[in-house]
Amino acid sequence: MMENRSFDHMLGGLMKKYPKINGLTGNESNPDMNGTMIPVQPNAKFQGQLDHDPDHHFPGVDLQIFGGTPPGPGRVANMQGFIKSYATQGTGINASHAIMSYFPPERLPVLTRLATEFAVFNGWFSSIPGPTICNRAFAHYGTSFGNVDMNLFYIQDPIQSIYERMVQAGHSAKIYYYDQQSSTMEIVNLLKNQPRIFGTYSQFIGDCNGNTLPEYSFIEPCYNDHPGPGGGQILASDQHPDHNVQEGERFIANTYNAIRIKQELWETTAMLVVYDEHGGIYDHVVPPACESDGKSAPADKTGTGAAFNFDRLGVRVPAILVSPYIPRGTVVPGTEDPNGRIFEHACIPGTVTNFFLKNYDQRTSREKNSNNFLAPLTDTLRPDDDCWVFDV
Amino acid sequence: MEKKYKLVAKVPKTPKSAYDHGRFISSLIEHQIKHFHEIEKSLLKPGQELTDITKIKTELQASEYLKKMTALLHPQGAEKPRRVAPPRKTRKRAKAAKSKGKGKGKGKTKSKPGKRKSR
Numbered sequence: 001m002m003e004n005r006s007f008d009h010m011l012g013g014l015m016k017k018y019p020k021i022n023g024l025t026g027n028e029s030n031p032d033m034n035g036t037m038i039p040v041q042p043n044a045k046f047q048g049q050l051d052h053d054p055d056h057h058f059p060g061v062d063l064q065i066f067g068g069t070p071p072g073p074g075r076v077a078n079m080q081g082f083i084k085s086y087a088t089q090g091t092g093i094n095a096s097h098a099i100m101s102y103f104p105p106e107r108l109p110v111l112t113r114l115a116t117e118f119a120v121f122n123g124w125f126s127s128i129p130g131p132t133i134c135n136r137a138f139a140h141y142g143t144s145f146g147n148v149d150m151n152l153f154y155i156q157d158p159i160q161s162i163y164e165r166m167v168q169a170g171h172s173a174k175i176y177y178y179d180q181q182s183s184t185m186e187i188v189n190l191l192k193n194q195p196r197i198f199g200t201y202s203q204f205i206g207d208c209n210g211n212t213l214p215e216y217s218f219i220e221p222c223y224n225d226h227p228g229p230g231g232g233q234i235l236a237s238d239q240h241p242d243h244n245v246q247e248g249e250r251f252i253a254n255t256y257n258a259i260r261i262k263q264e265l266w267e268t269t270a271m272l273v274v275y276d277e278h279g280g281i282y283d284h285v286v287p288p289a290c291e292s293d294g295k296s297a298p299a300d301k302t303g304t305g306a307a308f309n310f311d312r313l314g315v316r317v318p319a320i321l322v323s324p325y326i327p328r329g330t331v332v333p334g335t336e337d338p339n340g341r342i343f344e345h346a347c348i349p350g351t352v353t354n355f356f357l358k359n360y361d362q363r364t365s366r367e368k369n370s371n372n373f374l375a376p377l378t379d380t381l382r383p384d385d386d387c388w389v390f391d392v
Numbered sequence: 393m394e395k396k397y398k399l400v401a402k403v404p405k406t407p408k409s410a411y412d413h414g415r416f417i418s419s420l421i422e423h424q425i426k427h428f429h430e431i432e433k434s435l436l437k438p439g440q441e442l443t444d445i446t447k448i449k450t451e452l453q454a455s456e457y458l459k460k461m462t463a464l465l466h467p468q469g470a471e472k473p474r475r476v477a478p479p480r481k482t483r484k485r486a487k488a489a490k491s492k493g494k495g496k497g498k499g500k501t502k503s504k505p506g507k508r509k510s511r
Contacts, residue, residue: 203469223424233413391403
């Protein structure tokens with residue numbers, strides 16, 4: 001799971017060549033603080049453009065989605081508040097336009113290739129219109145236990161993490177954080193109480209090489225720049241602004257390669273590349289309503305003056321499913337199609353639980369009813385010569 | 393890569409200039425540190441001092457604190473020390489060693505005197 005980039009920012013440019021991908025026409029725009037309409041621009045940079053970390057806390061995302069209309073009956077989401085939101089961070093008028101930037105596909109050779117060679121989801125949204133921690137909680141627990149912020153959350157019975165569910169049922173599962181200097185992001189309680197379900201990225205590579213990968217693995221990128229063993233330099237690979245996007249590309253490519261070059265692993269593994277939330281960066285698709293997870297965040301926690309009942313999703317994020325059982329160029333339709341399917345991070349424990357544990361009840365009904373992200377898999381294995389390898 | 397693959401895509405290198413461990417920490421890392429600080433409080437033994445996390449400003453400082461805490465919670469995640477391969481003897485050096493013969497072998501060889509095997 002990567003950090004803080006929207007679908008349109010990373011993959012929106014693909015629509016020109018691949019019309020089924022619900023990306024950008026080039027006519028999408030947002031008003032700036034002067035009221036001038038600023039269109040999307042294919043000028044995203046790897047680093048140095050979003051050095052003011054764009055706001056993605058709950059009130060900021062509310063402004064981005066609703067354009068500044070305060071909560072109340074009948075308000076309509078219009079995705080018109082992204083520049084306004086970024087400008088409130090003291091960026092200056094011109095720099096605030098950077099929030100509308102997107103990458104031309106050729107600038108992201110790894111993500112672009114995986115999206116066009118395997119399956120891309122047009123309708124994968126962050127679980128909450130808010131920041132990292134609560135969104136990542138959905139990927140591990142299928143709920144954020146009522147949180148919409150960055151605070152440390154405490155797990156409430158009977159809901160267990162997907163890893164604990166797996167291990168207790170006699171299956172194997174692991175969270176691989178990058179290294180001790182980067183560590184794990186949101187689940188320190190789990191690290192404290194269940195250290196055996198953790199490993200490092202180098203252990204992940206070793207497990208791939210030794211064909212000892214657990215049945216379910218969650219892989220975290222590196223979250224900070226730090227010296228490496230023996231005096232090297234380890235770059236953050238999470239793609240969180242203002243970390244270098246290219247290094248994240250290399251991280252994804254290395255992870256893909258580790259599976260791809262082991263034939264048995266390649267033929268038995270599905271790899272999901274997904275981002276936790278949009279990081280305050282523009283996307284044109286209005287997040288849909290969703291089934292509540294039975295929780296409510298009070299107004300003093302949301303910061304918008306209104307409570308939030310976890311009944312609508314956050315901004316859309318890139319999501320790609322990789323497997324040799326997926327036909328090239330698969331696009332899973334989203335909100336643009338009446339028959340489209342909506343995905344969010346609760347689909348991760350939802351799909352894994354349904355796949356391995358079948359009827360497991362100790363989870364939210366939102367997770368239980370979530371869509372199966374393995375649906376793009378077919379029965380036909382693509383020839384080995386038909387699948388790429390990255391030279392990293 | 394031992395096997396030859398038909399479809400190979402080159403991935404550009406990240407420029408060295410991207411590295412900056414003096415970068416100020418983002419709100420994300422700040423919260424990550426706060427979470428570990430909560431755990432540190434819960435593990436504190438009498439006489440031990442709590443880390444002053446207000447002094448953590450840069451990614452380098454953050455990484456040092458995270459390493460300390462993670463090593464405590466998950467020592468299995470420690471980097472294994474890299475094996476340093478012993479220098480290979482050239483023929484010349486091997487010959488010289490042989491002619492010197494019988495002395496104590498330099499370095500960390502465990503072979504017994506008189507039973508050294510040539511490589």
